[in-house]
Amino acid sequence: MRITAGDHEGRIGFVKNSAWLMDDSHETVVDGPPPGYEVMIREDPESAPGNKREIVPTEALRRTTREETLEVLGLQTRFESVWDACERWAQTLLWWHQDTHPEVWPTENPDGRAPVVTALMTAALFDTVRQRGLDEPDDGSSVHLAPLLPMADTLGRPYRGSQ
Structure with a gap:
């Protein structure tokens, strides 16, 4: 209030x-x-x-x-684009995973994989957001409504190359 x-x-x-x-x-x-x-x-x-x-x-x-x-809770709700919102969410998920499961990240240069993982997660989340119609408004303020399971499914599928 x-x-x-x-x-x-x-x-x-x-x-x-x-x-x-x-x-x-x-x-x-x-x-x-x-x-x-x-x-x-x-x-x-x-x-x-x-x-x-x-x-x-x-x-x-x-x-x-x-x-x-x-x-007020310190959470950004508007972004330059939907892609930027997806990237921020992907970074936050990655940081959470690194913090809660440090044993699966390399001990030397643990951030070495982070940019690649973030890029893949961003792309998968962006795909999910677009499929669900959450890319409007274009300030990314609806991205947080996207379910994570479809993103995880996208990341787990074998790459089929360009069709």
Whole structure:
């Protein structure tokens, strides 16, 4: 949710719970809908890493778009082209694989194969994206919707050369 007023105006947070008000004696919940929500606000990593919980009034919250939410999480959602988006995804998948399965990567010059593997994965993912009609819009913002199994199947097929 985007916070539209108050001390955290302009920030994006994630709603955790409804925030019910208690009476002055703190024994009874005040009648009516919750006047606000407990929101986890992502701190500026440069000044104070981590998250902070705040109670934000209902009227100060607006639903964010998918792109706004992904950008807050540090994920790029728009690219120069669909190919660039496929290449970024392929690089990220490769880094994940190198990190989780280091035993299958050569110990000397482990990045030596990386450019070739990335190029093959990019091409296979691009093919999958095009077959699924996910190449629109042309900024690559739909590439993340592509399933990975067809890409893996493409990579596992024998090369038949130009037909």
